[in-house]
Amino acid sequence: MTMQRQLRIVLGIFVLLVVIEILNILSGRTLNHFGNYPRVLEGLRGIVLGPFLHGNLSHFSTNILTLCIFSFLLLQYGLKRYIKVSLFIVFMTGILVWLFGRSAMHIGASGVIYGYLGFLLLAGFLSGKFKLIVISLLLGFFYGGLVLGVLPSRPFISWESHLFGFLSGLVAAKLWSKRT
Numbered sequence: 001m002t003m004q005r006q007l008r009i010v011l012g013i014f015v016l017l018v019v020i021e022i023l024n025i026l027s028g029r030t031l032n033h034f035g036n037y038p039r040v041l042e043g044l045r046g047i048v049l050g051p052f053l054h055g056n057l058s059h060f061s062t063n064i065l066t067l068c069i070f071s072f073l074l075l076q077y078g079l080k081r082y083i084k085v086s087l088f089i090v091f092m093t094g095i096l097v098w099l100f101g102r103s104a105m106h107i108g109a110s111g112v113i114y115g116y117l118g119f120l121l122l123a124g125f126l127s128g129k130f131k132l133i134v135i136s137l138l139l140g141f142f143y144g145g146l147v148l149g150v151l152p153s154r155p156f157i158s159w160e161s162h163l164f165g166f167l168s169g170l171v172a173a174k175l176w177s178k179r180t
Helices: 003-026 030-034 041-052 057-077 079-100 110-127 130-150 159-176
Strands: none
Touching (some): 003 057, 057 079, 057 110, 110 130, 110 159
């Protein structure tokens, strides 16, 4: 896949999330009711919808750039792998948060971001390919501090999404990194 195609895909993700954020702002953040609320039947829809929703512009802006960077890096494994890993991370993170998370609304793309982080940190080494190992090393150097986000810190941050996303990414790396 060419870099131009990868950038178009990342731009598409960016535009989709911006449109959803604008709609959420215009609705007075009422879309956030579609987030992941653990152990409540209606909260199940948040497994898929929650990563697209954010609590405020600050929350959105901290997620969007990192999500786009990590998406571009994950696309180095190919589009099929990107889709497979993304779906696995979204569903596994969402299900685990729904089963074990605090009784609170869990929204935001950070679970996916942490999933991508886990995948990208481990997958390069497991692949044995120089380019992918370099990505893992650079990501560890520039974003390794994010790993601390899997620990409880502030009451309105879903550390559960961070933790389960990161673990889901590590599992995805174990499952799919060698077949590049």
